Amino acid sequence: MAPQAVPDAPGGNVPPAIRASGLVKTFGTLRAVDDVTFELAPGRIYGLLGPNGSGKTTLIRLLAGLTLPTAGWAEVLGTRMPSRQNLERIGYMTQADGVYTALTVAENLRFFGAVFGVDGDEPAAAALAVVDLADRRDSIVGTLSGGQRRRLSLACALIHRPPVLFLDEPTVGVDPLLRVEFWAHFRTLADAGTTIVVSSHVMDEADRCDELLFVRSGRLTARGTGREIRARAGTTDLEQAFLRLGGDVAVTR
Numbered sequence: 609m610a611p612q613a614v615p616d617a618p619g620g621n622v623p624p625a626i627r628a629s630g631l632v633k634t635f636g637t638l639r640a641v642d643d644v645t646f647e648l649a650p651g652r653i654y655g656l657l658g659p660n661g662s663g664k665t666t667l668i669r670l671l672a673g674l675t676l677p678t679a680g681w682a683e684v685l686g687t688r689m690p691s692r693q694n695l696e697r698i699g700y701m702t703q704a705d706g707v708y709t710a711l712t713v714a715e716n717l718r719f720f721g722a723v724f725g726v727d728g729d730e731p732a733a734a735a736l737a738v739v740d741l742a743d744r745r746d747s748i749v750g751t752l753s754g755g756q757r758r759r760l761s762l763a764c765a766l767i768h769r770p771p772v773l774f775l776d777e778p779t780v781g782v783d784p785l786l787r788v789e790f791w792a793h794f795r796t797l798a799d800a801g802t803t804i805v806v807s808s809h810v811m812d813e814a815d816r817c818d819e820l821l822f823v824r825s826g827r828l829t830a831r832g833t834g835r836e837i838r839a840r841a842g843t844t845d846l847e848q849a850f851l852r853l854g855g856d857v858a859v860t861r
């Protein structure tokens with residue numbers, strides 16, 4: 609599935625797909641996201657890594673425009689979030705499955721397709737094929753296994769072929785074979801220009817990202833390719849690097 613085309617900037621310079629500046633989200637006295645600033649280039653896969661409660665989901669929700677920042681701003685495809693215009697250009701797979709358990713697989717896809725103005729049966733069929741769920745299209749979602757529900761959530765996030773995808777721990781509960789296929793598909797989408805931000809706790813998945821963003825206590829503590837992160841942490845083991853760079857480390861770019 610090729611993503612929707614995103615127009616180039618005048619003059620041929622490719623602008624960042626996603627920008628955040630001084631992004632802050634507080635809950636009472638807790639700074640769940642604490643002064644995050646970055647630019648993410650289009651057509652790349654960015655891995656968001658950090659311990660439980662470090663602010664990954666909150667950051668994704670801010671970027672997707674689903675919650676308002678306490679301070680700072682986020683921009684997707686040149687448009688300040690939240691943005692109605694961007695609704696159709698963003699796919700968001702939530703950490704908790706956002707599908708309707710009383711409906712069938714096909715009905716869920718039809719619903720999300722309608723929300724995003726998708727016509728015809730082809731997009732739903734293509735999305736189902738990606739997650740290998742075509743044989744369950746008439747099953748009530750409440751009767752699916754956890755992993756199958758996860759797969760449907762991904763299909764619903766992909767159905768409108770958005771140029772920007774936020775995936776919050778997309779492979780939790782998904783079996784190893786399909787996990788590999790998911791990642792192959794993410795790479796195909798990125799190669800076709802889709803910008804993907806994916807949170808994960810799985811280090812072999814982190815290694816499939818073009819760049820890693822480490823989050824700790826709401827702050828961006830390190831950013832770089834897997835190789836750069838390893839070099840900075842002085843280890844060949846990404847898991848060790850994650851543990852070593854989990855503290856306050858200057859962001860080098």
Ligand SMILES: Nc1ncnc2c1ncn2[C@@H]1O[C@H](COP(=O)(O)OP(=O)(O)OP(=O)(O)O)[C@@H](O)[C@H]1O
Pocket residue numbers: 635638640658659660661662663664665666667703
């Ligand atoms: N709606 C909310 N109200 C109050 N506190 C919240 C809310 N949402 C998140 N938090 C708090 O913000 C912090 C960051 O939570 P968040 O869900 O962003 O973490 P996370 O990095 O996604 O964690 P995990 O790896 O467990 O998914 C946590 O301390 C959490 O309790």
Ligand SMILES: [Mg+2]
Pocket residue numbers: 664665666703776
């Ligand atoms: Mg989370």
